[in-house]
Amino acid sequence: MSEDLSTIHKPIGNLFEPIKDKSEWNKFKLSEKEIEEFWRDGYLLNKQVLTEKQCDQILEDYRTFLTNKEPPKKDLLYEFHSNQSGDPDNVLMHCLGHWRITENFHDIVFMPSVVVPASQLLEQGHLIPVRFWHDQLFAKPPKIGGGVAWHQDYSYWTRTKPMKHLTVHIALDDQSEENGALHYIPGSHHWTRDGGKPLPVTDFNFKDMESIQTILTEEEKVAFKPVCGRLRKGEASFHHPLAVHGSYGNRSERPRRAAVLNYFADGVVSNTDEELLKGSLIPKGEKMDGNLYPIVFDPKWTE
Template sequence: MEQYSEESLIQNKAPLTGKFGIPDWSTVHSDSGGLGKKPSNIEEWKRSMFNKEQIAEFHRNGYIANIKVLNETQCDKLLEEYQKVMKLEEDSAERALFYEYHSNQSKDPNNVLMHALGHWRVSQYFHDLVFCPAVTVPTAQLLSNIDEEFCKVRFWHDQLFAKPAKYGGVVAWHQDYSYWTKTQPMRHMTVHIALEDQTLENGCIQYVPGSHNWTRDGKPLPVTDFNFGDMESIQTILTDEEKEAFQPQPCLMKKGEASFHHPLAVHGSYQNRSDLPRRAAVLNYFADGVKSNTNELALLGTYKIAKGKQMGGQFFPVVFDPQCMEWKNNLL
């Protein structure tokens, strides 16, 4: 059962205290202003929009990268929060609000990958990142149907990927929707935000152009490594044609830049062998109307949404609604 109505959470300006005795930011369904003010006029809103060429590039390759979404000050605020998240004790109340928390998902001390989901619930800054117009506006464009300019967008979940200096681990090649079949239809979007410069040496994200067309009878490729550690395990399931087309393109992104990618775009990243950490924040969204495809929990620590019911409620807020945005009439 839904804990709170969406209408009441939209009105919240401060988080409610949850069962673990600490503020839970999932009870605030709007930007609180922690990362700055939202756009105040039509020209500022338009700066977040993709042009036709960018939209075409996304649909052609399955991704688009090097999109500036945060300034340096915003990145620094998030990096401060990152440090706090990585120092949380296992038995802390904050950790109890996470959907997943892996200090080292690879379990190999020479290839460390910190990976977490759910930090938007414990941090004002990571919460506000979810509602960032520079992210949600283009997501609404890319997820829209052919007969609309924007669609209504809901939040799915967030992720942190941290690779320490010298021995940061890999994120094996994969398609995101392979892990997300608890929802349908496949109208999802992933936004990967570089909180510091990403280079070949520190393990930047890489994509295989055109791989968003790779399916198995309409379904995503099967998962070959749930812990992301075996970089090339995907090769065991690719066809000869796919192997020939497997030509990854590195995205050398600057601090505050992001990539937007299709849920079937094959992507991954190699080790961090540099002298500095490589930290990224990932936001996952879906179009309003996506439904549950399971009677089990979609995410640990949330509530069950019956199969066939629309995804929504406390943990899957609306982050962009073109029907209620004050700038809509000015755009038309």
């Protein structure tokens, strides 16, 4: 197998300056107002996590996956779709597992500006140990960029439990309605089925944006009022694993490239005897840990 960066559980490049003093972690904490906003709406928008220079550095690695239908070290990726929709007029590059391949995608997983807020939001403001789940790339080229159907992330992740997960969507380009920014449904993180289960997935291939309407209750349809998550380059949105979100196609002259990081609280266990990610087997009921699920933040580091 190709060299696998998942065996290294600390930054290895120059994407950001390492923390030198324990007190430095505190500057990345969210305010009480931001935490309240997240738990009220199910998401938090416009949190600056990268500088423009850092975005450009990451985009250099991004091009490796955009310009190759068979990217290098593909055996390390969990998934790679040069166009997941299969429609040449609605192109969506989608990739998982790239943190195992390039330095910048590896190191962004450990960014203090990301992992400290993640820790707080997983436990309603309290700092807890956080593990990495998996990463994603979503790229929508100008004019023909495809959409992503409305969904809840935990609908794809019930192979783990309990539901103590978080998604961080980082804009590497300015995102607007015109180029396919994420949209959220405020309050939809309370929408469940059968005693707390997530909504079923209605479109695995990102072709039918509005397919979710077929499974919503009348009350949910009334509350279905999308909010565009406009982000500037380097800003992130943090969202709850049950927050309903999706994104329309890109018909603008600008690209829309995003890096997505998914985390869970230390202590989450496997809920299946099948693969969790390609090549990753943890028996049902056993704790999620090992090379692929490193601790990225621990409150004891601040003490």
